[in-house]
């Protein structure tokens with residue numbers, strides 16, 4: 001190995017990225033070359049300084065996609081090492097690495113949970129049902145019409161409650177698709193607002209507390225009960241949707257959902 005090649009490999013060596021053979025060759029070269037030895041020492045010092053003193057930046061929104069796209073492109077077409085090595089100011093590259101590291105960290109920290117992803121699906125479906133004028137497949141205020149409508153269409157029977165006395169009027173129901181499966185969507189009206197109540201089987205029977213999810217100005221109230229997931233979503237005010245969720249949870253405890261297509 002000569003000095004030119006040693007210079008090209010120096011960063012890889014300092015980062016521990018070289019294969020065993022190249023590592024042995026560069027080490028053999030610096031044993032007899034003071035100039036390259038000095039360079040490697042400087043790199044080692046720089047790395048140590050970055051570790052303790054480099055600034056960290058918060059990644060701006062939307063950067064995840066751009067980085068991923070960029071990485072995919074650069075994977076396909078790797079730049080020749082000679083183009084990048086020694087031409088960029090070392091400190092710039094170092095700060096870049098530190099920034100990339102903190103961005104990766106921020107991406108990991110901001111990764112939405114499974115529940116957050118379902119909340120987005122549920123809210124999107126609610127918005128779609130209002131925009132596409134496809135709110136109901138079966139239109140009726142009578143739960144004895146809405147509930148049997150799902151027979152043969154779903155592998156479970158959603159509990160359908162009448163909350164008219166509390167101002168939540170059943171409008172109808174429709175089939176929907178959420179969380180990778182067919183779901184029941186019950187539609188209620190409260191004053192001028194539509195509430196979508198999505199129901200599908202849950203793996204566990206236990207009753208959970210009601211959780212609130214917010215996304216893009218919408219709110220969704222979610223709970224699990226009697227082996228079913230319930231997600232209520234609307235743009236009614238928070239108190240009203242919370243009341244709706246609590247009323248349903250109380251009613252449903254007296255009307256367990258069944259997995260078969262049986263009527264109550």
Ligand SMILES: [Zn+2]
Pocket residue numbers: 002003004006029033034035036037
């Ligand atoms: Zn040398």
